[in-house]
Amino acid sequence: MSELTVNPGxxxxxxxxxxYHFRRRLAVAAGFVLLxxxxxxxxxxxxxxxxxxxxxxxxxxxxxxxVPIVPNRGIIVDRNGVVLAHNYSAYTLEITPGKAxxxxxxxxxxxxxxxxxxxxxxxxxxxxxxxxxxxxxxxRTRLSDxxxxxxxxxxxxxxxxxxxxxPFRQYPxxxxxxxxxxxxxxxxxxxxxxxxxxxxxxxxxxxxxxxxTGLEHxxxxxxxxxTGVEEVEVDSGGxxxxxxxxxxxxxxxxLVLKLDAKLQEIAxxxxxxxxxxxxxIEPDTGGVLAFVSKPGFDPNFFVDGIDPQNWxxxxxxxxxxxxxxxLAGTYxxxxxxxPFMALAALTYGKRTPQQAISDPGYFNFGGHVFRDDKxxxxxxxxxxxxxxxxxxxxxxxxxxxxxxxxxxKFMGRFGFGSRTGIDIAGESAGILPSQEWKMRRFxxxxxxxxxxxxxxxxxxNAYTPLQLASAIATLAKDGVMFRPHIVDYVENVTTRERTxxxxxxxxxxxxKPEHIAxxxxxxxxxxKEGTGARAFAGAEYxxxxxxxxxxxxxIKQGEKYVEGRVHERHRDHALFIAYAPxxxxxxxxxxxxxxxxxxxxxxxxxARQVLDYYLLGKDIAKPVKDDDSGTSD
Amino acid sequence: xARFFTAHIDGLLFVAILLLMTTGLVVLxxxxxxxxxxxxxxxxxxxxxxxxxxxFANIPPxxxxxxxxxVYLLGLALLxxxxxxxxxxxxxxxxxxxxxxxxxxxxxxxxxxxLMLAWYFDRYEATLRLKNYLFAAVFxxxxxxxxxxxxxxxxxxxxxxxxxxxxxLAGLSWRIIAGIIVAGLASLPFLWSVLHDYQRQRILMLLxxxxxxxxxxxxxxxxxxxxxxxxxxxKGWMNGTQTHLDFIPERTTDFIFAVYSEExxxxxxxxxxxxxxxxxxxxxxxxxxxxxxFTRLLAGAITLTFFxxxxxxxxxxxxxxxxxGVPLPLISYGxxxxxxxxxxxxxxxxxxxxxxxxxx
Numbered sequence: 001m002s003e004l005t006v007n008p009g010x011x012x013x014x015x016x017x018x019x020y021h022f023r024r025r026l027a028v029a030a031g032f033v034l035l036x037x038x039x040x041x042x043x044x045x046x047x048x049x050x051x052x053x054x055x056x057x058x059x060x061x062x063x064x065x066x067v068p069i070v071p072n073r074g075i076i077v078d079r080n081g082v083v084l085a086h087n088y089s090a091y092t093l094e095i096t097p098g099k100a101x102x103x104x105x106x107x108x109x110x111x112x113x114x115x116x117x118x119x120x121x122x123x124x125x126x127x128x129x130x131x132x133x134x135x136x137x138x139x140r141t142r143l144s145d146x147x148x149x150x151x152x153x154x155x156x157x158x159x160x161x162x163x164x165x166x167p168f169r170q171y172p173x174x175x176x177x178x179x180x181x182x183x184x185x186x187x188x189x190x191x192x193x194x195x196x197x198x199x200x201x202x203x204x205x206x207x208x209x210x211x212x213t214g215l216e217h218x219x220x221x222x223x224x225x226x227t228g229v230e231e232v233e234v235d236s237g238g239x240x241x242x243x244x245x246x247x248x249x250x251x252x253x254x255l256v257l258k259l260d261a262k263l264q265e266i267a268x269x270x271x272x273x274x275x276x277x278x279x280x281i282e283p284d285t286g287g288v289l290a291f292v293s294k295p296g297f298d299p300n301f302f303v304d305g306i307d308p309q310n311w312x313x314x315x316x317x318x319x320x321x322x323x324x325x326x327l328a329g330t331y332x333x334x335x336x337x338x339p340f341m342a343l344a345a346l347t348y349g350k351r352t353p354q355q356a357i358s359d360p361g362y363f364n365f366g367g368h369v370f371r372d373d374k375x376x377x378x379x380x381x382x383x384x385x386x387x388x389x390x391x392x393x394x395x396x397x398x399x400x401x402x403x404x405x406x407x408x409k410f411m412g413r414f415g416f417g418s419r420t421g422i423d424i425a426g427e428s429a430g431i432l433p434s435q436e437w438k439m440r441r442f443x444x445x446x447x448x449x450x451x452x453x454x455x456x457x458x459x460x461n462a463y464t465p466l467q468l469a470s471a472i473a474t475l476a477k478d479g480v481m482f483r484p485h486i487v488d489y490v491e492n493v494t495t496r497e498r499t500x501x502x503x504x505x506x507x508x509x510x511x512k513p514e515h516i517a518x519x520x521x522x523x524x525x526x527x528k529e530g531t532g533a534r535a536f537a538g539a540e541y542x543x544x545x546x547x548x549x550x551x552x553x554x555i556k557q558g559e560k561y562v563e564g565r566v567h568e569r570h571r572d573h574a575l576f577i578a579y580a581p582x583x584x585x586x587x588x589x590x591x592x593x594x595x596x597x598x599x600x601x602x603x604x605x606x607a608r609q610v611l612d613y614y615l616l617g618k619d620i621a622k623p624v625k626d627d628d629s630g631t632s633d
Numbered sequence: 634x635a636r637f638f639t640a641h642i643d644g645l646l647f648v649a650i651l652l653l654m655t656t657g658l659v660v661l662x663x664x665x666x667x668x669x670x671x672x673x674x675x676x677x678x679x680x681x682x683x684x685x686x687x688x689f690a691n692i693p694p695x696x697x698x699x700x701x702x703x704v705y706l707l708g709l710a711l712l713x714x715x716x717x718x719x720x721x722x723x724x725x726x727x728x729x730x731x732x733x734x735x736x737x738x739x740x741x742x743x744x745x746x747x748l749m750l751a752w753y754f755d756r757y758e759a760t761l762r763l764k765n766y767l768f769a770a771v772f773x774x775x776x777x778x779x780x781x782x783x784x785x786x787x788x789x790x791x792x793x794x795x796x797x798x799x800x801x802l803a804g805l806s807w808r809i810i811a812g813i814i815v816a817g818l819a820s821l822p823f824l825w826s827v828l829h830d831y832q833r834q835r836i837l838m839l840l841x842x843x844x845x846x847x848x849x850x851x852x853x854x855x856x857x858x859x860x861x862x863x864x865x866x867x868k869g870w871m872n873g874t875q876t877h878l879d880f881i882p883e884r885t886t887d888f889i890f891a892v893y894s895e896e897x898x899x900x901x902x903x904x905x906x907x908x909x910x911x912x913x914x915x916x917x918x919x920x921x922x923x924x925x926x927f928t929r930l931l932a933g934a935i936t937l938t939f940f941x942x943x944x945x946x947x948x949x950x951x952x953x954x955x956x957x958g959v960p961l962p963l964i965s966y967g968x969x970x971x972x973x974x975x976x977x978x979x980x981x982x983x984x985x986x987x988x989x990x991x992x993x
Contacts (some may be wrong), residue, residue, distance in 0.1 A: 018758075022929055023921055024800050030917055036944050037906055043951045047861040048899040055861025062858065063874045233878065241878060321689060 005258065027326025029421035060532040063233050067240070068206030071225030072493075074252035076181055076215060079488060082261040084181045087167045091148055093140040097128055099159035107139070110161065113154055114147045116140055118263055124309035127186070136162060138304055159416045169209065169303050173261065176268055179324040180259065180288075180424065180486060182214015183299035203227050208329055212302065213324075215255060215486060218424045222490050223310045226253030254491040256498075258287030266613045267292045270606040272623025274596055275319055276573075277326035279469035279484075280589040280610060283579065285503035286473070288422070289587060290610065293325040316606060328428040330462035331592050334548030335390045337457030339519050340471065342383050344410040346515040350401050353518045356382040361450065363396035370396045370452050373429025387522035388530035390547065392456050408434035408456060413509050415481060422484040423501065430467055433460035458551060464554065468590035472577040473628035476544070478516050479509035520544060524582045532576070535604035541615050542582035545607065548575035550592075571595040576603035580611045587614050640846040641690040641986040643919070646689045647910045650686075650963060650978060654679050656905065657891075657964035663871045664885045664892040665965075671966065678968035682975035689979025694928050697980065699743075701752035705772070708745040711738035712779040713747035719783075726783050739780045739788045743973050744980075746776060746792050747934035750799040755927035764770050768803055773800075787958035790945060802933045803926075836955045855880045857952040867898030876908065885966040887958055890950040908964075909943045919985045928984045935977040942974070 021632045047055065076085040081372040082484030093114060100106050106123075112114060116139060124139045143151075148163055155161075169184050171177065187195075187210045195201040195210075204210070205227060210215040225253035232240040271294045280290040297314050301307075306314075314322055323329060345351035361377035363370045372378070372392040378385065386394035399407065412418065417432020429438070433454055435446040453459040459591040464483065482503055523544035527536040531547040550573040574596040589607055596602035612618040658679075665671035711729055714736055719726040727737050750769050757765050773796035781789035801810070801928055825833065859875035868874065873895035875881050881891045894902055916936030923929040942962040948954035960970050 018926070021804055022802060022926075025804065026917060026921055028934060029798065029802065029933070030914075033910075033913055033937070033940050036940075037910060039953075040944065040947050040951070041903070041906060043948075043953055044894070044899055044902045047857065047951060048864050048894075048902075051861050052864045054862070055858050058858045059862035059874055062855075063878045064881055233874075608899065 010567060024127035038074065043114075060497075067230045067232050069228035069230055069246075069249045070167070070206045071227055071249035072251040073169065073184075073209075074223040074254045074491075074493065076223075076255045076257065078257050078259045078261040078264075080260065081256075082173075083260065084173055084177050084257070084259075085169060085171050088170055089165055089167050090141055091143040092138040092166050093143055093147075093151065093162055094136040094138050094162050095124070096136045096160045097164075100158075102338040106158065106161070110139075110151075110158065112139060113150045119307050119309065122309065126308050126311075127305045136164070138166070141166075141168065141304060166208075171299045174298050174300065175321075176261075176265060177259075178214075178299045178321075179293040179326065180214055180264075180291045181299070182216040182424070183212055184209040184216050184300045185302050186210075186305055198287035209303070213426070214424050214464075215257075219255055219487065219490070223252040226250035242518055244389075251493045253499075254493060256488050256491055257486055258282065258285075258289060258488045259291065259486060260289050260614070262619075263290045263610060263614055264292060266619065267606065267610050268294060268296075270609045270623060273594065274593050274602065275325070276591065276593040276596075276603075277465040278331060278589060278591045278606065278610065279326050279466050280587055280614070281469050281473040281482075281484055283473040283477040283482075283585045283588050286484045287488060287503070288405075288484050288486045289614065290589070291326055291486065293323070293327070293329070294318050295321040296325065297321045321570055324426060325592070325594075326465045327422070327424065328426055328464065329592070330428050330430045330464055331573055331575065332459070332461045332550040333457040333463055333468060334550040334573075334575050335392075335457055336468060336546045336575050336590070337455075337461065338395055339387055339389065339475065339546055340411060340414055340416075340521060341395055341402075341407070341455055341514060342522070343475075343511065344402060344407060344455065345383075345398050347410065347511060348402065348406050350406075351383060351398065353383045356380050356385075357394055357397060359391055359393040361393065363393050365396070365400065365449055365452050368449060378381060383518060384522045384525060387519070387546065390524040390526075390531055395455035396452045398559050399451050399453075400448070402451075402455075404433065404435060404448075404451045404454065407451070408432055408437075413507070414474060415506075417467075420466055420470050420484050421506070422466060423486055426465050427448055427466065430463040431460055432463075454590065457548060465590045465592045468575070468577055469588060472546075472579055472590060473585075473588035473620065474509065475516070475519065476579035476588045478513065479511035481506045481509065520582070523579075527578070531600045532578070532604050535600060535608050539608070539612070541580055541611070543578055543580035544582045544585075544613060545576060545578035545603055545604065548577070549573070549597070550575060552595065572597055574600075574602035576600075576607050578604075578607045580615060587611065641982055642687070643690075643915070643982045643985050644957055646912065646915045646919075646978060646982060646985075649908055650975075653908050653912070653963040657889075657966075659870070660889055660893045660896075660964060661885055661966055663873065663878060663896060664889055666877065667871070671696055675966050678971050681968065682971045685972050685980035686718075686975035687984070689976050690982035690986065692979075692983055694925075694931075694980070694984050697748060697931070697983075698752055698755070698927055701748040704741070705745045705749035708738055708741045709776060711736070712742065712776055714738070714743075715783065716779055727785055737969065739776075739783065739785055739792075740973055742776045742780065743788065743795070743938070744791055746773060747795050747931055747938070748896070750796055750803075751927045751930035751934065754799070754803045757926060758926050761804070763809075766800060767801075768807070769796075769800060769803070773797075778905050783956065784832065786832055787945070790936060790957055791941055793960060794941045795934045798937040799930050799934045802930055803842060807982050826902065842970070852882050852888065852956050853949075853952050855882065856888050856950045859891040859895040860951050863895040863898040863901075865899045867894075867896045867901055870896050872896060887946065887960055887965060888950055890947055890961045893964070894950070909940075913937075913940050916981055919981050922988065923984050924988050932981055933979055934986050939974065939977065942970075 022127065026063045037518065073087055075083060075084050075087065107116060107121065120140055124137060124383060127137045143163065151163055171181060171183065186208055187204065191210050195204055203226060207227065211220040211223065226249060229247045231244040233242050233244060234240055240573045248256060263280065274294065276294055278292040279288065281288055301310050359372060359377035359379060359381050361372045361375055377393060378389050378391045381391045381394050385391065411432055417430050419427045419429050428505055438444055438446050450459060454461060470484055481504050485501045487501045489498045491498050524542060526532045526547065527543045532545040536543055552570055552572060574593040576591045577589070579585040589610060591603040591606050593602040593606065658675060661675055662672050715726060715729045718729065720728040720730065724976050727739060729736055729738060749772055753769055753772065754761065773793065777789050777793045780792065837850055855875060859873065859881055862875065876884055876892045881888050884892050893905065911935055916932065916939065920929055920932040920936055923932050939962055942959055945954055945957065945959045946961040949956050949959070960967060962974050963971070
């Protein structure tokens with residue numbers, strides 16, 4: 001206070017000046033504050049008015065998640081309703097590797113709660129290699145209630161581990177239908193590419209499995225169904241908070257097959273331990289009644305990824321169980337080719353039924369001797385006898401007379417050497433030899449000498465059991481050829497509407513009935529008094545058949561040298577084609593039994609069991625044993 | 634009796650504060666998914682803060698003059714203590730154990746630094762020269778440096794700006810201000826090299842948040858979406874999808890403005906800006922009428938720091954400033970900053986209401 005009294009005027013003036021300066025500064029600061037608030041307001045205006053639509057969209061996208069609802073896959077049943085493929089729901093323990101951290105430690109820890117076998121681990125590791133890191137992969141399936149409860153109580157300890165109820169595919173018939181029904185498997189990159197190319201990818205959102213082989217593969221479009229959509233509001237962690245809208249999925253259609261499960265089983269068992277294939281066709285429609293490739297494998301292994309050990313076993317087995325012999329295995333037809341050769345001869349006017357040759361037991365062509373099975377020959381042989389006793393010499397001569405061009409033209413119309421168009425994928429075309437084929441394949445011209453062994457179904461000839469079955473069915477149907485099909489009709493699960501797979505006559509071969517009658521009569525003769533007579537002794541129906549023996553060239557995929565089995569694997573393949581009843585055929589079939597010698601011995605008895613069951617309901621159901629009936633084809 | 638409570642309360646400021654606090658509780662209710670526990674906890678914080686405000690409103694400003702230097706030195710000592718012995722929480726060394734409890738000395742410095750600078754300028758009022766400004770700058774930069782190193786960028790920014798306001802209001806010449814701005818721009822590369830990685834990340838991310846949408850850009854992207862999708866009138870209270878579906882991180886604390894903005898829109902933002910401006914304007918009037926240099930500088934620093942809180946927070950939520958830990962004053966959940974801010978308002982009220990007593 002003393003200062004004030006000393007010089008009050010100066011102090012007051014100074015103070016006023018100070019305050020004036022201060023207030024100016026304060027005004028600048030206030031201006032700055034206002035400016036900054038205006039800036040904020042402009043920013044808000046920009047975000048909330050100018051860009052509002054943009055951010056509105058972003059917010060919607062943030063909160064709405066489209067969750068696919070995977071449809072139930074259609075089931076597959078045989079003609080009598082026997083289930084071949086169906087679904088069941090089971091709890092699986094799943095790990096998302098990307099979220100789990102140290103996997104080994106995690107699995108170790110998990111195994112204290114839930115039993116995890118080494119097999120499960122191996123399978124899981126294999127799955128991991130094939131999948132992306134953020135996919136949820138099953139390590140154990142079919143958890144028990146107790147295991148679920150134990151895990152639930154400890155869940156917090158396992159980040160990235162979940163229990164999910166998942167539909168599983170099951171094939172109750174096991175290996176019996178492995179090559180027809182096929183199996184599904186986890187969708188891989190190749191499947192994804194294909195789905196994208198077909199514009200079907202969106203329908204597979206959320207779907208883990210896709211048909212890989214057989215009917216599961218070829219009827220994928222029908223079986224899969226339409227994926228439903230649930231619009232859910234989610235939080236930032238992706239957890240669903242509530243459902244906004246729901247479009248239910250449409251279940252896949254069921255497949256009802258022409259196949260007869262019991263017939264298939266009879267045929268499968270009749271093979272015993274032998275390898276081979278059998279295809280049975282209904283001549284009137286082309287419907288496939290049995291489709292066996294032996295050995296098979298358990299398709300259930302493949303549903304959720306096969307474990308490496310089983311895969312190794314299947315893949316490296318000398319029996320090649322993974323190969324669909326009926327569809328993709330090609331075999332020389334051997335003597336089963338002869339009836340078609342005879343029909344060609346009649347059609348092209350190269351032989352009359354009565355025209356006979358004298359068989360010396362060999363045919364000499366250009367210095368090369370082609371031998372008949374029977375030393376010394378069959379004597380005087382006409383067309384009927386040539387088929388019934390399976391005389392090679394007759395067909396050597398005939399092949400030479402017909403020439404390769406006529407043979408390949410005629411056989412081509414019967415479907416030899418081209419895919420039948422059956423409704424599963426992976427079919428082999430086989431080899432129908434011709435001049436063009438040889439030029440294409442070997443860049444060489446055809447030699448007339450090569451035609452001779454074609455006549456008895458050897459040489460370059462190689463056909464699938466399916467082609468043989470289709471050919472004999474066509475013959476049984478007097479030259480009307482149907483596309484073989486396994487599925488009878490596709491059934492809509494909700495409307496029960498049936499969409500039949502229409503029998504589709506591929507072509508009418510326009511054969512002369514009198515020519516067909518000659519061949520059919522001879523085929524009946526085979527089973528009555530010829531090479532098939534022993535196998536069909538005492539049959540309560542008239543049947544037609546033809547035995548065959550194919551020299552082993554090895555199945556197309558190649559044999560592996562396995563010591564000790566070499567000898568067995570170089571034995572001839574046994575073949576048999578047949579249809580019955582002879583007067584009004586309801587079933588036609590082709591059988592190939594690998595490395596079993598004469599067709600009459602190994603293949604015909606299998607055919608007998610199949611026909612007995614189909615026509616008479618006889619269930620013999622025992623493996624066919626080798627017998628010595630018929631020493632020659 | 635009533636006079637005992639209201640004598641040193643500035644009515645207009647108090648009403649504006651209560652309106653902001655009420656707004657805060659309403660938004661918090663939504664942001665916490667209708668958690669009454671959260672809201673009542675914050676209500677308790679507010680009552681404590683208002684009590685502190687009332688206490689400081691009743692302390693005459695000249696007592697504060699005497700406290701300035703000791704409080705500043707204590708704060709500085711604690712900051713050094715934190716740097717040497719502090720607890721590390723979330724990667725930052727901010728807390729110091731003092732007996733049974735632990736304290737965050739940087740919070741104390743929010744008041745201590747303006748006090749110190751105001752006291753210093755007031756003391757040399759008659760003979761202010763350049764060297765006084767230099768000393769003042771040192772008093773400011775030492776604690777700011779220590780806090781930035783913890784690291785606590787948000788608090789460092791707040792204290793630094795409050796000190797700058799004091800320097801500016803104390804009459805630092807425009808030429809020097811211009812010189813400092815130029816020098817500051819020139820030293821940016823150096824500053825950059827001093828910054829922690831995560832701090833650089835935040836600044837880089839501001840330039841292009843989409844670069845790392847799930848990492849450091851996430852906060853900004855989601856809060857910007859929340860603000861933008863709010864539109865003119867907002868989605869309505871409790872109806873913010875970004876908020877209620879958990880897309881906004883730290884939505885009850887630093888990012889509560891995103892919740893407010895999403896639910897109340899541009900209109901709500903205008904109301905909020907108006908309320909904040911009301912507080913600031915009242916603070917400036919108090920500042921303008923303050924009787925001494927000390928009170929003028931202190932009041933100005935408190936007012937402008939409040940502005941800085943608000944501006945930095947809303948700027949970071951709306952994506953024009955980097956993400957630094959600055960709460961929205963009086964709205965964000967949390968007791969510490971609320972108490973500090975109300976303490977400041979208490980001082981403001983004290984300055985306003987003790988004026989006549991000082992002059993007579």
